[in-house]
Amino acid sequence: MINLLYPSWLWRMTIAACIGLFSYPVIMLIRGYTIELTTGYYYAGFSLYAACAHAWMIEWHLFKNRRLRNKLSWLDHTWLRFLIELPLAFLIGATGVFIGLSALMLSFFEAYNLSLTLWSFYLTLGILMSLVYSAFFHVAELLHAWQSAKVRAAEMEQASVRAQMAALQNQVSPHFLFNSLNMAHALIDRDTEEAKSFIDQLAEVYRYVLKNRQEELVSVQEEIEFARHYLALAQMRFQYILIKESVSPDALQRAIPPVTLQILIENALHHNAITHEHPLHLYIESTDNSLILRNTRNPRLHAPDHSHAGTGLNNIRQRYLFFTERAIQINQTDAMFSVTIPLLEFPA
Known part of the structure; x- marks a missing residue:
């Protein structure tokens, strides 16, 4: 079973690769372009750098959550955590897109000479994806906290039941001994x-x-x-x-x-x-x-x-x-x- 709070490195890279693989056709469809089979070379390059950008965002969000989880839990510091998380999500998303597109332009400059409009489009898309990752990991954190609380509550309930059972058992044993000694006392005289x-x-x-x-x-x-x-x-x-x-x-x-x-x-x-x-x-x-x-x-x-x-x-x-x-x-x-x-x- 996948640990949603901290998925393994293999799962993280697999998710980033899959998203990167589908990024090019999805973006082309969003922009209203037809996907040409002759663009396979550029498609491979775009997918590679998109996967790297997504891997960047996933890793930084996990790193951020590990740092903040024990110091500023959502339950105890909701608004402070929100005020810290929101700009960090923007920064992680924008940085991931900037690095990915910069590498893409250096590798395929002629094909990817991007206008300011396209830069804005990709930055917006990257920030939205970063917010999605942030929301996903926070939901996973809340679910983990809820499950942990349920386990602790069940353990406390079981401990309480055992303590009550032990108290009831302890009522029986001395009473049994008392009555048995009364029997022994009666027999000694006889x-x-x-x-x-x-x-x-x-x-x-x-x-x-x-x-x-x-x-x-x-x-x-x-x-x-x-x-x-x-x-x-x-x-x-x-x-x-x-x-x-x-x-x-x-x-x-x-x-x-x-x-x-x-x-x-x-x-x-x-x-x-x-x-x-x-x-x-x-x-x-x-x-x-x-x-x-x-x-x-x-x-x-x-x-x-x-x-x-x-x-x-x-x-x-x-x-x-x-x-x-x-x-x-x-x-x-x-x-x-x-x-x-x-x-x-x-x-x-």
Whole structure:
């Protein structure tokens, strides 16, 4: 792709040569003359010097832009830049035409003994072409500045998103550790050996949390394996927890934010009384584009702290906002509570 702001030397010379090649017939047509095939020798000479004049203008405009671009940007010094650019464009155009025509007259004096009218015509044409080059490079400069601003804005937005995601992830990890240590504390009073086993498994579970705390997405398969480990820890404390999985192979390869299932399972543990008569049944199921976690309801007689109740679900909602417009869906009946979360695709 051509860099319009600073095209390569080969492109610049090619453009100058092409314009020079067509200059003679175009000027002859403008002046109302017929192009004769017998003028090929003069045509070649005129084209050569016209190409040199255009190369002169292109190179000087690029040199000028490089000098002024960082010192006097169009956005910050519009009028000053305009007042400097306009006379420079006239000077570059007039100088290019003067050098080209002078060389032409020296080489083909008899054929190109130009009158004052023709000098004025060629100077006007050269200045107009210089203004065209100046306008072209300034448009290229503005486009480049606009594209650079878009890239910087996108980079800043991505950095902001990563920072917000990291903040949300950091909300999860300490909360998870706090609840796990509460489980360990309860087991220590009941069975020391079981507590040791619990802590060993907790180390494995927390390794997963630390490994993925900087990840924006993980596979459903990884998340379900992590949920199994977490449920194994929960069963040591509550015992009466049953889980059933029905997730398609395609869904296992899709993505969700890390520790999403752990938050939903923890929510079920937090809000329900789990007993031999009323075990907690958990169902993890998939549809074409969603993952569903359902649990039976047996609300505690003493309601838990409601300031904590919505924290986990709100965390999931906020993290999903970074990836999709599809919202998580919550459904509740007397017997069942379910949360449906969208399945995502990994970035290409």
